[in-house]
Amino acid sequence: MVAKQNTQQKILDAAQSLFAETGFNDTSLRQITSLAEVNLAAVNYHFGSKKELIQAVLQRYLRVLMARLDQEFNNLLAAQQPNNLTQVLAVFVKPLLELNSVNNNGTRIFLQLLGRGYTDVQGHLRWFINYHYGRVLDKFVLLVQQSCPQLPASELFWRLHFSLGTIVFTMASNEALAEIAEADFSEEVDIEGVIQRLLPYLAAGIAAPVFTCLQPAAQLRSGT
Amino acid sequence: MVAKQNTQQKILDAAQSLFAETGFNDTSLRQITSLAEVNLAAVNYHFGSKKELIQAVLQRYLRVLMARLDQEFNNLLAAQQPNNLTQVLAVFVKPLLELNSVNNNGTRIFLQLLGRGYTDVQGHLRWFINYHYGRVLDKFVLLVQQSCPQLPASELFWRLHFSLGTIVFTMASNEALAEIAEADFSEEVDIEGVIQRLLPYLAAGIAAPVFTCLQPAAQLRSGT
DNA sequence: GTACATTTCAAACACCTGTTTAAATTTGTG
DNA sequence: CACAAATTTAAACAGGTGTTTGAAATGTAC
Numbered sequence: 284m285v286a287k288q289n290t291q292q293k294i295l296d297a298a299q300s301l302f303a304e305t306g307f308n309d310t311s312l313r314q315i316t317s318l319a320e321v322n323l324a325a326v327n328y329h330f331g332s333k334k335e336l337i338q339a340v341l342q343r344y345l346r347v348l349m350a351r352l353d354q355e356f357n358n359l360l361a362a363q364q365p366n367n368l369t370q371v372l373a374v375f376v377k378p379l380l381e382l383n384s385v386n387n388n389g390t391r392i393f394l395q396l397l398g399r400g401y402t403d404v405q406g407h408l409r410w411f412i413n414y415h416y417g418r419v420l421d422k423f424v425l426l427v428q429q430s431c432p433q434l435p436a437s438e439l440f441w442r443l444h445f446s447l448g449t450i451v452f453t454m455a456s457n458e459a460l461a462e463i464a465e466a467d468f469s470e471e472v473d474i475e476g477v478i479q480r481l482l483p484y485l486a487a488g489i490a491a492p493v494f495t496c497l498q499p500a501a502q503l504r505s506g507t
Numbered sequence: 508m509v510a511k512q513n514t515q516q517k518i519l520d521a522a523q524s525l526f527a528e529t530g531f532n533d534t535s536l537r538q539i540t541s542l543a544e545v546n547l548a549a550v551n552y553h554f555g556s557k558k559e560l561i562q563a564v565l566q567r568y569l570r571v572l573m574a575r576l577d578q579e580f581n582n583l584l585a586a587q588q589p590n591n592l593t594q595v596l597a598v599f600v601k602p603l604l605e606l607n608s609v610n611n612n613g614t615r616i617f618l619q620l621l622g623r624g625y626t627d628v629q630g631h632l633r634w635f636i637n638y639h640y641g642r643v644l645d646k647f648v649l650l651v652q653q654s655c656p657q658l659p660a661s662e663l664f665w666r667l668h669f670s671l672g673t674i675v676f677t678m679a680s681n682e683a684l685a686e687i688a689e690a691d692f693s694e695e696v697d698i699e700g701v702i703q704r705l706l707p708y709l710a711a712g713i714a715a716p717v718f719t720c721l722q723p724a725a726q727l728r729s730g731t
Numbered sequence: 732g733t734a735c736a737t738t739t740c741a742a743a744c745a746c747c748t749g750t751t752t753a754a755a756t757t758t759g760t761g
Numbered sequence: 762c763a764c765a766a767a768t769t770t771a772a773a774c775a776g777g778t779g780t781t782t783g784a785a786a787t788g789t790a791c
Binding site for chain 1: 532533625626627633660661662664665666668669670671672673674675676677679680683684687688691692694701704705707708709710711712713714715716717
């Protein structure tokens with residue numbers, strides 16, 4: 284019984300690191316099992332398939348994170364008056380940082396995994412997350428909607444996805460960016476620093492005035 | 508001589524569509540050559556390797572786009588007073604839409620390819636673009652810097668990369684997003700519409716006030 | 732029309748992928 | 762201890778990958 288737990292855990296630990304670094308598609312089961320020092324067949328024995336392993340790796344974090352987020356969202360929703368957008372976004376910070384208790388560097392790894400998840404395997408994980416945690420995320424959308432009542436629903440949809448892109452891309456290429464930042468500005472950057480830098484950017488973008496552009500589209504296409 | 512150009516073109520056309528749809532890593536040379544109706548070995552004969560094919564596919568667009576952007580940047584730099592940030596960003600719209608003259612749906616395909624390029628093969632294409640067009644892009648950074656003199660250089664660095672993430676992610680998952688938008692808000696979305704929606708979001712995010720967050724980081728980590 | 736260079740083609744190469752099998756081993760339990 | 766269930770193991774599987782080869786076909790120039 285101990286051995287089983289041990290093997291599963293070793294696989295999960297090895298898998299999450301490699302997945303975060305190299306992406307899901309570009310990490311082979313042989314790399315994982317060799318780093319975990321277990322037999323190749325162990326993955327299929329314990330998890331069924333690579334796809335299910337990927338989901339198991341994410342579940343370890345999603346279960347904890349989403350439960351915490353749900354609490355926070357409920358608290359904010361209980362407030363009588365709409366919340367400030369920055370406050371709504373800031374609600375993510377604490378639960379995300381608490382993922383460090385799930386695992387060493389849990390926050391960084393989870394966010395990188397999330398990034399990989401949305402860029403590597405477009406359909407499969409998007410569906411998985413939405414299926415299991417769609418209701419929690421709907422509360423978030425509602426909160427943002429309340430804090431930006433002037434925004435049309437379709438505009439909000441796009442801007443929330445723009446924001447998802449910002450987060451996901453930043454986290455997927457987090458290491459590369461941190462290296463450049465250190466080299467060019469000699470500033471140490473941890474995951475917490477990145478999150479703190481992200482918030483004002485996202486808040487301003489989401490709440491930006493809806494603007495009909497300087498040059499209307501039709502004019503651009505026809506040229507001069 | 509006509510046959511050679513024809514084969515190369517057929518390969519490039521087939522490759523760009525498949526790359527944009529499925530990503531670079533998940534598109535095989537056999538898929539490409541079969542869609543292009545040429546022999547499998549043709550790719551290696553004409554381009555050398557898959558890696559060089561990827562670069563050739565991007566070059567077709569980058570060459571045109573970067574030349575146009577360079578003009579626009581030079582024009583703006585020649586102005587005596589700093590330009591408005593939105594104006595600086597809007598400079599991308601026209602050159603991007605002109606890529607439709609390189610190829611049918613050129614703009615959409617190029618932006619999707621760019622998205623794939625930054626998420627699929629992290630290192631290799633990032634280097635390629637920066638090596639060939641770093642000087643052009645430096646002018647852009649300078650323009651943004653002039654239009655946002657209050658922003659520290661390191662903050663600008665992060666925000667420009669956040670913006671790159673927004674663009675790249677949006678374009679990589681453009682089709683999925685457009686489908687949802689159509690289903691939920693019954694609004695037709697073309698690539699031009701997405702660009703127009705992006706601009707105010709990006710401009711607001713980049714120019715956001717530098718904000719020390721509501722809850723300081725140290726307090727968060729220690730908990731209560 | 733012969734000679735040369737370019738381009739196409741089918742086949743094979745060596746390697747990697749996720750998954751399965753069946754035997755060997757370890758483990759928990761009566 | 763002995764029996765049975767759970768786990769580990771090495772080996773093979775079927776299929777896919779990018780790349781290379783050498784002969785066949787095509788085009789070009791004298």
